[in-house]
Amino acid sequence: MRPEDFILVSVDDHVVEPPTMFDNHLPDKWKEFAPKSVRDEERGIDVWTYEGNVIPNIGLNAVAGRPPEEYNIEPTSYDDIRDGCYDIHERVKDMNRNGVLGSMCFPSFVQFCGQLFSKADDLDMALNMVRAYNDWHIDEWCGTYPGRFIPLSIPPIWDPQLMADEVRRVAKKGCRAVTFSESPAKLGWPHVFGDHWDPFFAACEDEGTVIALHIGSSSTMLALEPGAPIDVMITLTPLNTMHAATDLLWSSVLRRFPNLQFALSEGGTGWLPYWLERIDYVYQQHRFWTGQDFGDQLPSQVAKDHFSFCFISDAAGVAQRDAIGVDSMTWECDYPHSDSTWPNSPESVAKQLEGLSDEVVNKFTHENAIRIYQFDPFAFRPKEQCTVGALRAEVND
Amino acid sequence: MRPEDFILVSVDDHVVEPPTMFDNHLPDKWKEFAPKSVRDEERGIDVWTYEGNVIPNIGLNAVAGRPPEEYNIEPTSYDDIRDGCYDIHERVKDMNRNGVLGSMCFPSFVQFCGQLFSKADDLDMALNMVRAYNDWHIDEWCGTYPGRFIPLSIPPIWDPQLMADEVRRVAKKGCRAVTFSESPAKLGWPHVFGDHWDPFFAACEDEGTVIALHIGSSSTMLALEPGAPIDVMITLTPLNTMHAATDLLWSSVLRRFPNLQFALSEGGTGWLPYWLERIDYVYQQHRFWTGQDFGDQLPSQVAKDHFSFCFISDAAGVAQRDAIGVDSMTWECDYPHSDSTWPNSPESVAKQLEGLSDEVVNKFTHENAIRIYQFDPFAFRPKEQCTVGALRAEVND
Helix, strand or coil: CCHHHCCEEEEEEECCCCCCCCCCCCCHHHHCCCCEEEEECCCCEEEEEECCEEEEEEHHHHCCCCCHHHCCCCEECHHHCCHHHCCHHHHHHHHHHCCEEEEEEECCCCCCCCHHHHHCCCHHHHHHHHHHHHHHHHHHHHCCCCCCEECCECCCCCCHHHHHHHHHHHHCCCCCEEEECCCHHHHCCCCCCCCCCHHHHHHHHHHCCEEEEECCCCCCCCCCCCCCCHHHHHHHCCHHHHHHHHHHHHCCHHHHCCCCCEEEECCCCCCHHHHHHHHHHHHHHHHHHHCCCCCCCCHHHHHHHHEEEEECCCHHHHHCHHHHCCCCEEECCCCCCCCCCCCCHHHHHHHHCCCCCHHHHHHHHHHHHHHHCCCCHHHCCCHHHCCHHHHHHCCCC | CCHHHCCEEEEEEECCCCCCCCCCCCCHHHHCCCCEEEEECCCCEEEEEECCEEEEEEHHHHCCCCCHHHCCCCEECHHHCCHHHCCHHHHHHHHHHCCEEEEEEECCCCCCCCHHHHHCCCHHHHHHHHHHHHHHHHHHHHCCCCCCEECCECCCCCCHHHHHHHHHHHHCCCCCEEEECCCHHHHCCCCCCCCCCHHHHHHHHHHCCEEEEECCCCCCCCCCCCCCCHHHHHHHCCHHHHHHHHHHHHCCHHHHCCCCCEEEECCCCCCHHHHHHHHHHHHHHHHHHHCCCCCCCCHHHHHHHHEEEEECCCHHHHHCHHHHCCCCEEECCCCCCCCCCCCCHHHHHHHHCCCCCHHHHHHHHHHHHHHHCCCCHHHCCCHHHCCHHHHHHCCCC
């Protein structure tokens, strides 16, 4: 299959929230308390302020289109980053430039689980902020271009019952994905081993809502030894995903919620053949004294039934796709982060998927994402206008 | 190739030290201070005592020959474990039963880096203990059956110059492997990022001594969240190896000691395709701001040049052998630990290596180990008597 014939749906991109995002989605009562985008003239950067917290945007989070020679981790301003980071019209143009039909966008300044809002004293206000965030994301960010975005909500993470309510509320608007933490205990909440999150998990299972665990969603980077180069951390951070999957697997969550779906966002795929083999080995060798019981299933099958996986460029995962399962692997663009292949994603994907059957290519590039997230772009645009070639042809510059 | 035609050299087994080990290897002055094996009648177990430390043997460390239904982590006694754990003659019989020609045995009660001895107030005495340990291991344990064991020394880890001296001393006796920690900082010593260990690394490079980093050699298990099943820890412990390799790679050690060799003992191989791809990606994408420089090489090549890898049963690694490098992969038996395939290792290996060329099978089963550890079993036994079939035929029971 030629790159221009791909249909690309990315299950992991990021939005740098625009300064105006709360303008139209809050009850009057709460408007003055909303997060505000403020210019720090001295540092030449823009920051968000909320309840005494000051949150800058980090350079590496918005480097799309820059050469690696210019990457750095300094805070930045709206002026310094591509308009497509925060402007929906420019975002869609950037998607078209890259031939990308569909995109699911993770939050930035509110953190992956929206936990910024949990830091308020007034949690009733915080709940209004979460709802406003989700309404902006679903109705304004995604809603401006129907059929181009997979909506993704944030949870009021301080209360599992409120989380469940919000999952059900946004599901009515067609949002069937929600962020959660790869390790809630690291954020100060209970881990997945008890029943604390059951109302949330039950609502997600009922609504067919996918729980997306993005790398970094535990706000915990790998602890570096004194003197360790930062490259150690960059190399190993994806392993938090392996840890999260391992926690969930050996917890009772997957067995108690047999239809619950988790996405391991930006977690890569190359480590999966090893991990799937390892969990079966641990089960077969140690379950007699550890007490694990999966009935007539193997842990690897349970994992495949409950998790979906993402790759940006991951030759090892693609090569071992049959061990991982071709129905669980999805592609991601990661725009505008530093791992993104934008604006050459079709060519990057083509190189990785060379020699694969059209059937498998279609699963990886869009069919799995469409099925897993109940996303229906073809209701809004004829399929033949959804290809890389067709989208790129719409760009005028 | 049929299983009975394999020649098997295991680069990772374990010795449960016998009570008599210090009898013949200490100057008289120190004999009374040597570690002693003592019976704890109340608990029905044997323990070692040394300078106020009491060290039991752990059940899982000596389960060879037992069904998984009987595994547990309770302390145990010499009476409860196979004689082959600690008796050299029985050990060789157990190797013959399993068709294993050669074996490298890691220490047990003194810990992987011999760090038990560093806990003494009198470090001159401790150095004598380390030397006695190594002399016992090389001359008595390995020396009783020439050509059957790859000797492996422990280091006086509290002093890099003494470590260098000991590496050179035992090299004269033919010992060209030494244990070290996957994360010395976790044991309270400096990490590999400075120059603290340079005398040790220099001696190893000079002597062609392989530094073996066994899983668990940081005495750090993965931190479990409250309520986490122990299966999480068992699943993820091998990742300490990935962390250790990552630390060494991005440190300057491999670049400053271009001929230094590390063995990632019991670290598995299935994660390597992912990791090798990841380190190249991190380098190409981030080196401009992190400042890494490998000249005209890629990190993956540097890793392949400096590390050797082990598998017990690791289909994912074998399947991806070309991405890992067929000259870097070695087989291990892990006798008498709970991960061991004893006494059915030949059949386990045959199943894993099915369909591979004889050339690659020979590399994995013995040729790589023989080359990396400068081990020469064929000087002591004609090659045709080294096969699984020939060794099993020597067993009378």
